[in-house]
Amino acid sequence: MNIQPVIETGTIRRKRSHVIQELIETERAYVSDLKNIIQGYYDQFDNEEMVHLIPEGMMAKRETFFGNIRDIYHFHAEIFLKGLEACDSRPSEVGRCFTDNKERLQLYSEYCQNKIQAEILIEKFGDSNPFFKACQAKLNHPLPLSSYILKPVQRITKYHLLLKELIRMTTQEEELCDLRKAIVAIGDVLRFVNNSMHQLSIIGYNGNLSDLGRLLIVGPLEVTVDKRKDRSPSLKQTYHKRQVFMYDRCLLFCKRKEPGSNNTLPSYIFKSALKTEEVGPLVESPRGGDERKFELWSKNEVWSFMAPSIAEKADWVDEIKKVLFEQMDMMRAASKRLHIDSSTDGGVVIIDPLVCLQSNELDSLLTVDTLNLS
């Protein structure tokens, strides 16, 4: 984002107030847009003068067109906008507006998941069916409904840009701290929205996804699994491309299937699962490898992963560590302590899952493995 002119022309204080103004003004405009969509489209389904224009079968789908946009509107109009407007006189409060509302912002997850259905419906009935066309004309909107129902998706992805800008313009330590927390909060919301979208397309998993806990991270990884007893560093490994969904209690490995000609989303065919409770140590930097690689050891297997980039690997490693730490806390609570134990079983080593080993720390252990194999 090119904002150089701001830096050249004003004092930090002025620039800062400008960003806050932009945040508030665009929020007002957004609330007004939401109100227009609800009054101009949603409510018109009840307008007796308009009802005759509604194509057959469309009335029953009313809620699907709009998802939870009314909840989103009420939240923004009654809570969030007011909170931000108060920051006009108390700019130091901006960060807290976001952190305080983190849970409520997860409304966007439902909205985005529904939006796929809404798009299919709009394609079916057409943006320019007589009813929508009449609504659009009354609103004097230059663009059809399909453009306007994208607004919530756009809005939720813009806040972090404004917060980043605000951080650049802030020097006061306490405010900076609040703003950084706000960025983390909005990032968590976006990740949650993003992740929840992918799981809609998992095919062939017989269990219930809601039993697996929260969805923590999703992404493409190249994966290979070896039996620990067969493992040799010189062995050539074949990696498979998988879309990996990591929940609190399980990792699901799926094969991505490209969408057909009907322009829908890709689907993910379930291949295998790994329970997080079976996962032992995480090896952040395996030996002799690409920096994008990492490994997860279970009792009998070594799961090797290669992320598309170092940054994405870091995201995975962070989430896995969190799960391992949480498991460790639970185990401690249950007083089930695992011990570092050099077992005689083919050199298998059971390691405290809390310990995230680096390659050099692992060297001696792997050496034991290799010796036993040879």
Next chain:
Amino acid sequence: MASAAATGKTFQFKLVLLGESAVGKSSLVLRFVKGQFYEHQESTIGAAFLTQTINLDDMVIKFEIWDTAGQERFHSLAPMYYRGAQAAIVVYDITNKESFNRAKVWIEELQKQASPNIVIALAGNKNDLDTSRTTTYEEGSAFAEENNLLFLETSAKTANNVNEIFMVIAKKLPKVNPTTAGPQRAQGNVDLNPQQNTQSSKGCC
């Protein structure tokens, strides 16, 4: 212009800009519609979407432009933007190699998942920073050629090739009957009011 409005048809196309953060997606859009837009462009996020019309031969081409800034790392949201788009500009920064690699990934995704008829242009932006470049013109051009993409190096800062990239897209877009145009809910061939059929932007919606 008046004759175009009088004799020509108006075609409307949805265009989406994709690319890594900070490659200049928003700046390119603002440059393209600037002049008819607000002068004090100190905004971080700009408008949700903008429209701009250009004249091409005896036709009026109206672009509905979607800026995707902010969603770069949240990949599952991207299809919501490019579904139904008839054109896409994938932008990279010639001084940032990683952004060029990302652009390749976007193009692969668009070719697999967007409308099969989508017109894709690759824009190597910030070509005013030639001395810091990490991607040569030839690399961009060769990749574009292999993948059948339109290609220009641009500069939102100096305006170099900005109008041109929209123009080459306009030329390549199929001007067909609205009922068969492009993807499922194409809005092609919308007749606007005559007073809108001039080279003008509609600004923020």
